[in-house]
Amino acid sequence: MRLALNSILRETAKRLTERVRATSWGDARRWFRMQGRLRSHEPTQIVVCAAMGAAIGALIAGLHRLVDWGHVLAFNITGGHSLSAGMGIDMERVLYVPVVGGLLLGLSAVVMRYFGAREIVDPIEANALHGGRMSMRESLRLVVDTFISNVSGVAVGMEAGYSQLGASVLSKVGQYFKLRRTDQRVFVAAGAAAAIAAAFNAPVAGAFYGFELILGSYAVTALAPIAAAAMAGTLMNRALTHPDSLFVVQEIFDFSNWVYVLFVLLGIFAAGFSILAMQSVTWVERGMRRLPLPQFLRPAIGGILVTLLAYPIPQVLGSGHGAIQLVFDRDPALTTLVVLLVAKLIASALSLGSGFRGGMFSSSLFLGCLFGATFADIASFVAPSLAPQHAALMMVGMGSVAAAVIGAPLTMVFLVLEGTGNFPMTVGVMVGVIVSSTIVRLVFGYSFSTWRFHQRGIGIRGAHDIGWLADLSVGRLMRADPKIVQEGMTVREIQAKYPVGSAKRVFVVGKEGVFLGQLDMASLHELKDEAVLDGKYARDFAANDDLYLLAYENVRTAITRFEEKEVEALPVLDSTVDRIVVGYMTEHYALRRYNQELERRRSADLGERDLFSISEPPR
Numbered sequence: 001m002r003l004a005l006n007s008i009l010r011e012t013a014k015r016l017t018e019r020v021r022a023t024s025w026g027d028a029r030r031w032f033r034m035q036g037r038l039r040s041h042e043p044t045q046i047v048v049c050a051a052m053g054a055a056i057g058a059l060i061a062g063l064h065r066l067v068d069w070g071h072v073l074a075f076n077i078t079g080g081h082s083l084s085a086g087m088g089i090d091m092e093r094v095l096y097v098p099v100v101g102g103l104l105l106g107l108s109a110v111v112m113r114y115f116g117a118r119e120i121v122d123p124i125e126a127n128a129l130h131g132g133r134m135s136m137r138e139s140l141r142l143v144v145d146t147f148i149s150n151v152s153g154v155a156v157g158m159e160a161g162y163s164q165l166g167a168s169v170l171s172k173v174g175q176y177f178k179l180r181r182t183d184q185r186v187f188v189a190a191g192a193a194a195a196i197a198a199a200f201n202a203p204v205a206g207a208f209y210g211f212e213l214i215l216g217s218y219a220v221t222a223l224a225p226i227a228a229a230a231m232a233g234t235l236m237n238r239a240l241t242h243p244d245s246l247f248v249v250q251e252i253f254d255f256s257n258w259v260y261v262l263f264v265l266l267g268i269f270a271a272g273f274s275i276l277a278m279q280s281v282t283w284v285e286r287g288m289r290r291l292p293l294p295q296f297l298r299p300a301i302g303g304i305l306v307t308l309l310a311y312p313i314p315q316v317l318g319s320g321h322g323a324i325q326l327v328f329d330r331d332p333a334l335t336t337l338v339v340l341l342v343a344k345l346i347a348s349a350l351s352l353g354s355g356f357r358g359g360m361f362s363s364s365l366f367l368g369c370l371f372g373a374t375f376a377d378i379a380s381f382v383a384p385s386l387a388p389q390h391a392a393l394m395m396v397g398m399g400s401v402a403a404a405v406i407g408a409p410l411t412m413v414f415l416v417l418e419g420t421g422n423f424p425m426t427v428g429v430m431v432g433v434i435v436s437s438t439i440v441r442l443v444f445g446y447s448f449s450t451w452r453f454h455q456r457g458i459g460i461r462g463a464h465d466i467g468w469l470a471d472l473s474v475g476r477l478m479r480a481d482p483k484i485v486q487e488g489m490t491v492r493e494i495q496a497k498y499p500v501g502s503a504k505r506v507f508v509v510g511k512e513g514v515f516l517g518q519l520d521m522a523s524l525h526e527l528k529d530e531a532v533l534d535g536k537y538a539r540d541f542a543a544n545d546d547l548y549l550l551a552y553e554n555v556r557t558a559i560t561r562f563e564e565k566e567v568e569a570l571p572v573l574d575s576t577v578d579r580i581v582v583g584y585m586t587e588h589y590a591l592r593r594y595n596q597e598l599e600r601r602r603s604a605d606l607g608e609r610d611l612f613s614i615s616e617p618p619r
Contacts, residue, residue, distance in 0.1 A: 045183060046224045052173055053194035053229030056166040057236030060198040063147070063165070065241065067158055070151035071318070074101075082322025083153060084366070086314035094153070094314065098306050101152020102299030105145060105356065110296045112141060122160075123167035123192045123214045124449055132171055132184035139168035145357035150319070154306050154351035155344065156358025157319035159199060163359075166195030167214065170229070186222045189215035193226045194233030196361075201243040205415040206230040212408040213449070255424060259389060263428050266375050266393060267400045267435025273371055274404035274436060275444045277345060277364070278451050284353025285455070295355075302354020309347050315340055316347040319358070320366025324398070327369050328391060334377040341370040360448050364405040365398050372397015392428055395420070400432035404440040407447025409433045474558050475551030477593055478572045478583035482507055487516055487539035491524065494538060500525050507571045507581050508542040515571060515579045517542030548573050551582060555594045562587040 071083040074097050076090035083089070120138045121130060146161030170191030174184040189210035197206020207230040211218050215226070237243060288298045310317050332340070348363045376393035379386045386393075395416055403412040412433055417426040440447075446454060483506045485494055498506060498521055506519045519541055547565055549558050549572045561570065572583040 042221070042224070045186075046228050048173065049170065049187065049190045049225040050228040050232040052170050053190065053232035054236040056169055056191060056194040056229070057198040057233030058240060059165060059169075060162055060195050060233065061237045061240040063143075063158065063162065064199065064243075067147065067150050070147070071153070074151050075153060075317075082318065084315060084318035084320045084323040085326050086317065086323070089314055089317075091311065091314070094310050094317070095307055098152050098154050098303035098310070099300050100303075101148055101154070102301070102303030102354070102356065103297075105148050105152070105299045106296030108145065108148070109355075117141065120164075122449075123163055123188050125453065126167070126171065127185045127188055127214060127216065131181040132186075132188040133175060134168045134171040134188065136168050136172050139164050142357060149351070149356040149358050152303060152356070153310070153317045154303065154356045154358075155316055155318065155320070155347040155363055156351050156356050157321065157360065157362035158358065159196065159319075159361035160357065160359035162195040162199045163192040163209075163214070166191035166193075166233070170194075182221075185215060186219075186225050189222065190226045190229035194229040197230035198233040198237035200415065201234060201237065202415050202418040203227075203230045203234040204418055205411050206234065208411045208414055209408055212411055213406065213447075255389070255392070255428060259392075260428065260431050262379065262386070262389070262393070263396050263431040264435050266372065266396050267432035268439065269375065270368065270371060270397055270400035270432065271404055271436040271439035271443070273367075274364075274401050274440055277348065277360070277367060277401070277405060278444070278446070278448050280345065280349035281352045281448075282451075282455060284349045288354055299355040302350050302356060305350045305354070306347050309343050309350075313340060313343045316343045319362035320344065320369075321362040324366055324369050327373055328394065331390065332373070334374065334381075337370055337374045337377060341367065341374055344370065360405055361402070364402040364448075368398035368401030369394050370397075371401055392425060395425060396429050396432040399429040400436035403433040404436040405448045407437070407449060409437040472555045472593070473551065474549045474553045474555065474572055474585060475582075477555060477590065478549075478551070478585045480583045482571060482581055482584045484509055484513075484581060485519070485538050486510075487537065487542070489538045491527070491536045491538070491541065494519070495525060505569055505584075507584070508538045509581055510539070513580045515545065515548060515573055515581050517545040518547075518571065519543075548579075549585060550575065555590050558585060558590045559587070559594060562590065 068082075071077055075083060075093050077083065077088050079088040081088045118135065118138055120142045121134055122142075123134070126132055126134045142164045143161040146156070146158055146164075149156050150158050150161075167188045168191070170187040171184070174187040179187065192214045193206045193210030195206075196209045197203045200206065207227045210226045210230065211222070215222055284302075288301065291298070291301070293301065306316070315323055344363070344367055348360065348367070352358070352360070372394040373390070375397055376386070376390045379393065380390065399412040399416050403409040406412070413426060413430045416429045417423070420426070444451075483498065483503050485497070485506055485508055487508055487510045494506065503521050506521055508516045508519060510516050516539060519538065520543075524541060544567075547561075547567060547570055549561065549570050551572055551574055558570075562568075567587070569584055569586045571581050572585055574580045574582050
């Protein structure tokens with residue numbers, strides 16, 4: 001009986017094991033099929049982007065509510081007003097909340113450094129240098145820092161945190177499914193687009209934000225995933241929060257042709273103001289670095305300075321998102337506008353320059369609105385017939401300043417179109433946006449994001465994918481058989497070793513192989529006079545010891561150096577310290593390999609279906 005029971009149990013266990021293995025193997029096969037489908041099937045990618053876009057919209061809705069609740073709690077706001085409206089605020093709390101928030105932010109940075117926190121990679125940098133790979137942990141840290149900064153009431157927006165969260169969510173999905181580099185970059189752009197679309201209740205503007213700022217090009221293959229994510233994020237946010245538009249204007253705009261000249265003039269002035277706004281942040285940073293104080297105290301110092309501005313002018317608090325409608329409705333006097341414009345500009349520079357985390361998206365919209373209103377009042381004073389165009393000039397100023405600062409002109413145009421639904425007004429904004437963004441690009445050369453990269457020493461001017469250049473290094477492309485002579489070798493010996501036509505350039509090295517310069521063999525063979533050659537060594541004719549490449553540099557750096565120095569070949573050194581010659585590279589070969597790789601990337605990544613690129617061409 002016992003033997004029969006044991007036999008039955010063993011048989012049952014065997015069958016269960018086989019079934020579990022079959023099920024596991026079946027699940028694994030289905031998993032790999034799903035993974036492969038996402039990697040290669042465009043409709044599946046669109047569905048995934050839409051689903052995750054909806055999830056991102058829900059996250060943004062929750063964060064937005066959390067920030068509003070934090071403002072009410074921190075500043076005891078009554079009457080349902082927003083912080084930037086400057087009404088219903090407990091002014092006693094203005095005296096200490098920004099300072100406490102700055103101190104908390106500084107201390108959290110110290111704690112993060114203690115635990116070995118890495119540098120945060122934002123969506124633009126991720127797409128430009130890292131193939132769309134982002135760290136969820138570091139992204140969440142940025143979201144927390146941005147939340148603390150916003151609740152502190154300083155003049156920064158949550159948009160940097162929103163786009164970071166959205167981009168990192170879809171970046172993580174792409175990494176999980178091991179997407180190709182191109183698809184991974186599209187997923188990052190789709191995530192940021194969903195976040196911005198949900199934050200501003202503007203799906204088209206959010207989609208173009210993903211195209212212009214995060215992807216760096218308008219590609220047919222990226223259109224559906226990014227648009228689907230932006231639409232899904234907006235619809236989810238509307239379902240959960242019923243958000244209001246950025247601003248509501250009841251006027252019906254209809255302009256005569258000469259008014260567009262005024263829009264051009266406003267765009268020109270807006271360009272100069274935008275450059276001032278971006279530079280002012282750098283000036284504050286430099287001033288903060290000169291203070292003999294620990295770095296973690298800088299945000300608290302910034303909080304103190306913002307408090308000095310906010311106590312008499314509370315409208316400088318917050319990003320300004322909620323105050324835009326107030327300016328449209330109340331039409332403040334010119335003196336009030338100028339004071340508020342200058343104060344808000346200084347508050348934004350102090351907030352970002354002292355170390356608070358956030359973006360200038362909403363702040364630039366509010367600054368542009370104030371700038372346009374100021375311009376409109378001055379224009380109406382000169383020509384009273386322009387008074388009916390006051391709201392139009394405000395919107396043109398808002399779009400022009402924001403487009404120049406953010407570096408996303410079409411995003412701002414569509415933001416106005418979705419906010420007003422008025423086509424003539426959209427065309428007017430487009431005129432100012434084109435003028436201001438073009439001037440800033442030609443004169444200054446940066447948006448706020450890329451200017452910050454420049455200050456950190458990261459040489460990127462957009463999200464166009466240049467990360468592959470790190471793989472195309474000088475060390476990989478160089479020839480490893482350089483013609484080398486010792487510094488003590490006589491000229492006669494060199495001429496005998498390298499007859500006419502056998503070598504164009506020979507590199508001279510000293511003790512332990514240290515590079516001392518190079519010899520032009522054509523010029524050296526022209527020397528026939530015994531008196532000139534007798535007693536002369538390689539070191540006597542070595543020249544250009546400062547012209548070289550380093551093995552870790554990329555091919556584009558090499559091409560730039562060839563052009564600057566007007567030489568055909570350069571030695572490759574292992575480092576600037578040891579200066580050991582490890583190879584050499586010619587300009588012809590560097591250009592050929594760079595162009596081959598660039599063409600291959602364009603064909604493979606975009607399938608030759610890129611409509612047009614908005615990124616700066618390689619230099």
